[in-house]
Amino acid sequence: MTFFPEVDEPIPYQGPDSRDPLAFRYYDRTRKVAGSTMERHLKFAVAYWHTFKGGGQDPFGPDPVYDRPWNDAPTPMEVARRTLDAAFEFFTKLGVPYYCFHDRDIAPEGDSVAESNDYLDEIVQRAKLKQSETGVKLLWGTANLFGHPRYTHGAATNPDPRVFAHAAAQVRRAIDATIELGGSGYVFWGGREGYTSLINTDMGREREQMAAFLRLAVDYARRQGFQGKFFLEPKAREPSIHQYDFDCGHCLNFLREFDLRDDFMLNVEANHATLATHSFEHELATAAAAGMLGSVDINRGLEGVGWDTDNFAMSLRECVLALLIIRGQGGLRWGGLNFDAKVRRGSFDTVDLFYAHIASMDVFAKALLIVERVRQDGVLGLAGERIRERYAGYRRGLGRKLMAGETTLEELEDWAGSLGEPPRTSGRQEELESILNDYLYSTRIE
Ligand code: XLS
Ligand code: NI
Numbered sequence: 193m194t195f196f197p198e199v200d201e202p203i204p205y206q207g208p209d210s211r212d213p214l215a216f217r218y219y220d221r222t223r224k225v226a227g228s229t230m231e232r233h234l235k236f237a238v239a240y241w242h243t244f245k246g247g248g249q250d251p252f253g254p255d256p257v258y259d260r261p262w263n264d265a266p267t268p269m270e271v272a273r274r275t276l277d278a279a280f281e282f283f284t285k286l287g288v289p290y291y292c293f294h295d296r297d298i299a300p301e302g303d304s305v306a307e308s309n310d311y312l313d314e315i316v317q318r319a320k321l322k323q324s325e326t327g328v329k330l331l332w333g334t335a336n337l338f339g340h341p342r343y344t345h346g347a348a349t350n351p352d353p354r355v356f357a358h359a360a361a362q363v364r365r366a367i368d369a370t371i372e373l374g375g376s377g378y379v380f381w382g383g384r385e386g387y388t389s390l391i392n393t394d395m396g397r398e399r400e401q402m403a404a405f406l407r408l409a410v411d412y413a414r415r416q417g418f419q420g421k422f423f424l425e426p427k428a429r430e431p432s433i434h435q436y437d438f439d440c441g442h443c444l445n446f447l448r449e450f451d452l453r454d455d456f457m458l459n460v461e462a463n464h465a466t467l468a469t470h471s472f473e474h475e476l477a478t479a480a481a482a483g484m485l486g487s488v489d490i491n492r493g494l495e496g497v498g499w500d501t502d503n504f505a506m507s508l509r510e511c512v513l514a515l516l517i518i519r520g521q522g523g524l525r526w527g528g529l530n531f532d533a534k535v536r537r538g539s540f541d542t543v544d545l546f547y548a549h550i551a552s553m554d555v556f557a558k559a560l561l562i563v564e565r566v567r568q569d570g571v572l573g574l575a576g577e578r579i580r581e582r583y584a585g586y587r588r589g590l591g592r593k594l595m596a597g598e599t600t601l602e603e604l605e606d607w608a609g610s611l612g613e614p615p616r617t618s619g620r621q622e623e624l625e626s627i628l629n630d631y632l633y634s635t636r637i638e
């Protein structure tokens with residue numbers, strides 16, 4: 193049985209002049225860029241939840257509108273089995289190396305903890321078989337600790353420890369599934385780990401509960417031999433009004449405060465940066481500067497909209513700025529680029545899933561080629577000469593001494609006095625914007 197009859201073979205690479213929406217113009221899986229393949233640089237992962245479980249619902253239209261033939265089955269488990277078949281058909285036809293899931297995306301919740309575990313086990317074994325047949329791998333796994341009504345007041349941060357225990361049960365099995373399927377990461381996105389009002393909330397205690405939860409998960413996973421990384425995924429709001437994982441800065445502080453930095457890195461999502469009124473590159477740079485950029489959710493938000501719209505990334509400029517940072521830190525060893533994006537409500541055909549992923553993969557592939565050119569030319573970006581020159585004073589003389597902690601305020605005062613007023617130097621922002629535009633719009637990339 194085929195779920196995607198509109199695509200009968202893997203999407204081909206046809207080069208920049210192709211106008212076929214079911215072909216790649218830039219993404220050429222095996223093409224070498226700086227000694228590694230495009231596939232290895234970009235490490236694309238399809239998000240199971242949006243792509244196979246999403247129905248296009250919104251608060252004013254709670255019924256699904258997408259045509260998804262794999263949902264036509266008599267029982268929730270039969271739906272799960274068909275969805276898995278559809279998913280692997282999609283992965284292989286699209287030609288992506290990875291996927292990501294929540295426990296409840298791949299298998300339904302049962303009437304008891306034991307039944308839920310049985311459902312998950314069966315689907316994990318099926319997925320394992322499919323992975324070995326196709327070569328598609330799990331990038332990271334996670335548990336859905338926000339959808340079920342019991343999590344209304346939070347999972348780990350719930351005032352009731354019985355809910356904490358249910359969340360722990362889920363995480364245990366989701367970690368097992370991740371290990372069984374060879375994932376190199378495990379994500380915590382705290383959808384309901386936050387609060388609505390301080391009138392009924394002990395914020396200090398809730399943060400400690402969350403730290404205790406993460407510590408338990410790490411201890412369990414390491415006892416099972418998990419050697420991957422945990423990722424905290426910051427998000428400012430939605431569904432909680434105030435989320436404890438507001439942005440990268442908050443998360444880094446949390447990990448430091450509770451001594452979790454050795455086991456965790458961050459999973460930075462473009463749309464979540466927007467919700468924190470940051471730019472995507474700001475969040476990436478914050479994580480990277482701390483050596484904590486582990487994985488990326490590459491969707492796109494809309495400025496001025498207060499919720500996650502999870503559009504597919506289509507902006508070349510955003511992708512170039514993102515990849516400059518990712519390439520600058522030598523890539524994503526533990527993570528990859530997970531779409532975490534959904535087609536619009538009006539794009540309800542199954543073929544729209546191909547159009548969306550292909551277009552987004554192509555813009556990242558083109559961005560990768562541009563970034564390679566930029567890096568070779570050595571002008572822009574952190575490793576570029578313009579930024580290097582700007583801070584050159586800190587690599588010699590008193591500048592170097594002060595960074596090494598070998599000076600005092602008194603010595604610096606003497607220095608300032610003897611130097612007189614330093615000459616002002618333009619930041620040349622507009623000139624650099626223009627250079628960036630040349631790379632984006634004028635440089636021929638093939
Ligand atoms: C929701 C989050 C979610 C995480 C995984 O906004 O982005 O999809 O990536 O739980
Ligand atoms: Ni996400």
Ligand code: NI
Pocket residue numbers: 461463464500502532
């Ligand atoms: Ni999101």
